[in-house]
Amino acid sequence: MSVKLYALTCGHLNGPFDALMEGGEGRIDLPIPSFLIEHPKGRALYDTGMHPELRTNAKGRVSERINSMFGFSGFGPGDDIKSKLEAIDKDPAKVDLIIVSHLHFDHVGGNELVPNATVIVQRPEWEAGMAPESEARFGFYKADFDKGHKVKAVEGEYDVFGDGSVVCLPTYGHTPGHQSLKVRTEKGEIVLTGDACYFCRTLKERRLPVRVFDRELMLASLDRLQALEKGGAELIFGHDPEFWKGVPQAPVPLF
Numbered sequence: 404m405s406v407k408l409y410a411l412t413c414g415h416l417n418g419p420f421d422a423l424m425e426g427g428e429g430r431i432d433l434p435i436p437s438f439l440i441e442h443p444k445g446r447a448l449y450d451t452g453m454h455p456e457l458r459t460n461a462k463g464r465v466s467e468r469i470n471s472m473f474g475f476s477g478f479g480p481g482d483d484i485k486s487k488l489e490a491i492d493k494d495p496a497k498v499d500l501i502i503v504s505h506l507h508f509d510h511v512g513g514n515e516l517v518p519n520a521t522v523i524v525q526r527p528e529w530e531a532g533m534a535p536e537s538e539a540r541f542g543f544y545k546a547d548f549d550k551g552h553k554v555k556a557v558e559g560e561y562d563v564f565g566d567g568s569v570v571c572l573p574t575y576g577h578t579p580g581h582q583s584l585k586v587r588t589e590k591g592e593i594v595l596t597g598d599a600c601y602f603c604r605t606l607k608e609r610r611l612p613v614r615v616f617d618r619e620l621m622l623a624s625l626d627r628l629q630a631l632e633k634g635g636a637e638l639i640f641g642h643d644p645e646f647w648k649g650v651p652q653a654p655v656p657l658f
């Protein structure tokens with residue numbers, strides 16, 4: 404079965420490089436990626452970017468810490484997931500699945516704009532998200548993801564369409580239940596790393612972000628990603644601005 408994969412850039416976030424990668428200097432413009440997967444059995448998104456309210460009322464939406472770290476001026480009108488899908492003639496109401504890498508605001512903020520999808524999330528991530536201390540402890544905002552979607556909480560590897568073409572890979576560590584996504588296309592195996600690995604250098608040099616849920620788990624996840632790469636998979640680093648320059652954008656398929 405053939406699967407088509409498309410990259411959508413849902414604006415940019417400007418942040419401090421040293422917080423995102425040990426030894427980073429200055430500030431960096433992070434692309435905010437979403438991916439559309441078209442499978443004969445359904446249409447899925449891997450992440451949905453940020454909520455449009457961040458453009459007008461970031462202080463009312465995310466914490467002071469996030470506001471002091473990040474600049475939102477690179478998130479323009481038309482950069483939200485709904486606008487991005489409509490620009491390529493896809494109806495957000497006809498997306499069947501949202502596969503959530505993790506529950507941070509730059510990955511699930513657009514869930515509300517994709518109203519009819521079932522959310523696929525790792526169970527430890529969902530449990531952390533629904534916990535009372537979710538915001539203080541994990542930096543998750545229920546306003547982003549507690550939107551009444553059907554939720555399928557999975558544990559470990561999960562074969563989304565039952566044919567091995569789209570498989571959730573647990574890559575815990577960045578958050579309690581982060582997952583990457585392996586997609587088998589006509590041109591080979593692709594792994595969307597999500598925030599298990601922000602940059603190419605994160606993998607090569609093992610320079611982690613300053614704040615992570617569990618360093619050891621994250622390092623083990625990086626080992627896993629590296630093994631997949633050695634096995635021939637191509638890794639996609641969604642927040643890496645240099646890498647992202649070479650990624651074809653929808654409607655041109657990534658693969």
Ligand SMILES: [Zn+2]
Nearest residue numbers: 507509510598
């Ligand atoms: Zn992120």
